[in-house]
Amino acid sequence: MFFVILAVLLSVLGWVARMVAGAVERRPGWVLVLVVLGVAALVGLRRRLYVVRAARRAAAALDEAAREAAEELDIDLIPRQRPAVVEVDPCYESLTPEEFEEAIAALC
Numbered sequence: 001m002f003f004v005i006l007a008v009l010l011s012v013l014g015w016v017a018r019m020v021a022g023a024v025e026r027r028p029g030w031v032l033v034l035v036v037l038g039v040a041a042l043v044g045l046r047r048r049l050y051v052v053r054a055a056r057r058a059a060a061a062l063d064e065a066a067r068e069a070a071e072e073l074d075i076d077l078i079p080r081q082r083p084a085v086v087e088v089d090p091c092y093e094s095l096t097p098e099e100f101e102e103a104i105a106a107l108c
Helices: 001-027 029-072 095-108
Strands: none
Touching: 001 029
16 A cells, blocks of 8 residues: 555656646746745745744743742632622612712622
C-alpha cells in the first residue's frame, strides 16, 4: 500500500512540474507575479501565526498574574452578592422621590 501511495504522489508531483514548466514557457510574467504573491501570502501567514502565539502567551501570563494577585489579596474572584437593603412598601404613589429611588434600587 505504501508503494502505491508513493507512486501516486510521484506521478502527481511530475504532472505539477510539467504544468509549471509549460506555464513558465508560455507566460513567464504571470508566473513571476503568482510566485511573488505566494511568497507574500506565506510571509503574512507566518507573521500572523507569530502574533497569535504571542497574544496567547501574553493572555496566559496575565491570567496567571491575576490569579496570583487574587491569592495574595485573599479575595474571591467572583464577588459575593449583597443582601437586599430594606423591604419597601409596595404603594409607590405615597413615596417621596428619594424613597421611590431607594425602592427602585432595592428592586434592582
